Amino acid sequence: xxxxxxxxxxxxxxxxxxxxxxxxxxxxxxxxxxxxxxxxxxxxxxxxxxxxxxxxxxxxxxxxxxxxxxxxxxxxxxxxxxxxxxxxxxxxxxxxxxxxxxxxxxxxxxxxxxxxxxxxxxxxxxxxxxxxxxxxxxxxxxxxxxxxxxxxxxxxxxxxxxxxxxxxxxxxxxxxxxxxxxxxxxxxxxxxxxxxxxxxxxxxxxxxxxxxxxxxxxxxxxxxxxxxxxxxxxxxxxxxxxxxxxxxxxxxxxxxxxxxxxxxxxxxxxxxxxxxxxxxxxxxxxxxxxxxxxxxxxxxxxxxxxxxxxxxxxxxxxxxxxxxxxxxxxxxxxxxxxxxxxxxxxxxxxxxxxxxxxxxxxxxxxxxxxxxxxxxxxxxxxxxxxxxxxxxxxxxxxxxxxxxxxxxxxxxxxxxxxxxxxxxxxxxxxxxxxxxxxxxxxxxxxxxxxxxxxxxxxxxxxxxxxxxxxxxxxxxxxxxxxxxxxxxxxxxxxxxxxxxxxxxxxxxxxxxxxxxxxxxx
Ligand code: TNX
Numbered sequence: 001x002x003x004x005x006x007x008x009x010x011x012x013x014x015x016x017x018x019x020x021x022x023x024x025x026x027x028x029x030x031x032x033x034x035x036x037x038x039x040x041x042x043x044x045x046x047x048x049x050x051x052x053x054x055x056x057x058x059x060x061x062x063x064x065x066x067x068x069x070x071x072x073x074x075x076x077x078x079x080x081x082x083x084x085x086x087x088x089x090x091x092x093x094x095x096x097x098x099x100x101x102x103x104x105x106x107x108x109x110x111x112x113x114x115x116x117x118x119x120x121x122x123x124x125x126x127x128x129x130x131x132x133x134x135x136x137x138x139x140x141x142x143x144x145x146x147x148x149x150x151x152x153x154x155x156x157x158x159x160x161x162x163x164x165x166x167x168x169x170x171x172x173x174x175x176x177x178x179x180x181x182x183x184x185x186x187x188x189x190x191x192x193x194x195x196x197x198x199x200x201x202x203x204x205x206x207x208x209x210x211x212x213x214x215x216x217x218x219x220x221x222x223x224x225x226x227x228x229x230x231x232x233x234x235x236x237x238x239x240x241x242x243x244x245x246x247x248x249x250x251x252x253x254x255x256x257x258x259x260x261x262x263x264x265x266x267x268x269x270x271x272x273x274x275x276x277x278x279x280x281x282x283x284x285x286x287x288x289x290x291x292x293x294x295x296x297x298x299x300x301x302x303x304x305x306x307x308x309x310x311x312x313x314x315x316x317x318x319x320x321x322x323x324x325x326x327x328x329x330x331x332x333x334x335x336x337x338x339x340x341x342x343x344x345x346x347x348x349x350x351x352x353x354x355x356x357x358x359x360x361x362x363x364x365x366x367x368x369x370x371x372x373x374x375x376x377x378x379x380x381x382x383x384x385x386x387x388x389x390x391x392x393x394x395x396x397x398x399x400x401x402x403x404x405x406x407x408x409x410x411x412x413x414x415x416x417x418x419x420x421x422x423x424x425x426x427x428x429x430x431x432x433x434x435x436x437x438x439x440x441x442x443x444x445x446x447x448x449x450x451x452x453x454x455x456x457x458x459x460x461x462x463x464x465x466x467x468x469x470x471x472x473x474x475x476x477x478x479x480x481x482x483x484x485x486x487x488x489x490x491x492x493x494x495x496x497x498x499x500x501x502x503x504x505x506x507x508x509x510x511x512x513x514x515x516x517x518x519x520x521x
Pocket of ligand 1: 309310359379406419458487
């Protein structure tokens with residue numbers, strides 16, 4: 001019996017390394033390549049993070065604080081490299097921004113990249129490997145070598161805070177998850193019909209009067225971000241290598257601004273009162289130019305999104321007014337659309353004169369904007385010709401077609417609240433598989449298409465819980481669609497890895513949709 005016992009022990013002993021190596025390496029988005037080796041690295045409170053360049057201190061402290069939060073392990077940061085057990089290195093290499101190399105050996109972890117952003121991405125991958133380990137003072141990591149490259153440089157998520165306001169804490173939580181999934185562009189829709197959410201010092205009523213109300217309660221106290229709060233969010237995002245892009249929507253969706261300063265309103269039609277700005281009043285351009293100047297000072301992204309969507313809904317209000325007719329006659333405009341494009345070009349010039357790029361929804365591709373300064377967001381999946389027009393005109397393009405990239409649409413037929421487009425669902429799977437196989441590969445590879453983005457419009461999203469439900473887990477699918485080359489994508493594998501993240505959502509108190517158990521809502 002003793003003999004048998006000894007045999008059993010030796011068998012277990014032999015199997016031990018296999019058990020370790022069988023441990024899954026579960027990262028979302030899936031890295032370009034992972035090679036597992038047969039060993040383990042023990043992470044504990046004697047682990048020292050070092051670096052070959054002091055500019056990496058921030059990334060080192062990010063790793064340290066996340067480790068402390070998630071696993072309760074207190075590692076040390078050292079500016080030096082000599083004692084490093086986790087070594088962060090900037091190296092000279094010719095690689096796409098965001099790329100990195102993560103090597104776990106039994107006695108050392110090394111993360112290298114040509115830039116800080118890539119090192120950060122390597123840190124995030126390491127944190128993802130660690131996250132599934134039990135909370136405790138020691139974590140054993142499987143040794144491996146990961147080489148990783150992003151598919152798209154624009155990996156975006158948009159939040160509409162006009163229709164409903166969620167506030168800094170919720171936004172920072174979203175930024176945390178964006179960082180966790182290597183999403184790097186946060187498009188902030190701050191102005192629209194239901195509320196103006198951005199403090200502008202020169203025109204304080206924009207926030208204090210324009211910020212009153214939301215889609216659910218038109219009399220709710222004013223809700224908006226002060227300029228110092230904006231700067232805090234921008235810095236928070238920058239620490240996570242996320243660029244924040246503000247949107248000041250014009251000349252449509254201007255209702256909240258017009259509530260505060262009715263003198264710049266383009267007038268009303270029954271269904272859309274005060275929906276537009278007035279393109280025939282010179283002072284409108286001054287007013288909006290001032291707003292853009294302050295906006296530019298708050299957001300160092302070098303980009304301002306000017307909207308430009310759905311102007312046709314409200315621009316009949318322009319028709320017939322003498323000042324409008326004069327302006328049209330003077331410029332030989334034959335339609336209100338000509339006037340719309342004239343307005344948009346002038347505002348685009350204001351943005352460009354501050355050295356910013358102009359971002360716009362796909363309707364604005366009709367206006368002749370400077371090709372090298374414009375990024376068009378294609379959202380109308382039912383108007384594919386508009387995407388082709390934008391490409392022909394040599395604009396850069398971000399793909400965010402309503403199907404499947406609008407997160408205000410339902411993801412399952414059982415879902416009660418949310419938008420619908422005939423029978424089509426914006427399921428986790430449909431998000432995962434975007435851009436679809438039919439999408440012309442040469443267009444995707446040309447570099448003119450910067451990437452993809454999901455948009456959460458919030459007319460129907462009135463609470464944080466509802467927000468979570470629409471965003472999770474589709475954000476994870478978005479991330480893999482944006483980061484991982486189509487050759488590296490595997491939906492079954494993604495679903496496995498996603499299940500592991502549900503544990504983290506639960507821990508974080510996220511109210512997510514579970515596509516694997518639709519009986520729970
Ligand atoms: C269209 S997308 C809009 C938004 C709405 C959204 C609802 C876009 C540029 N304009 O104002 O919130 O549909 O899905």
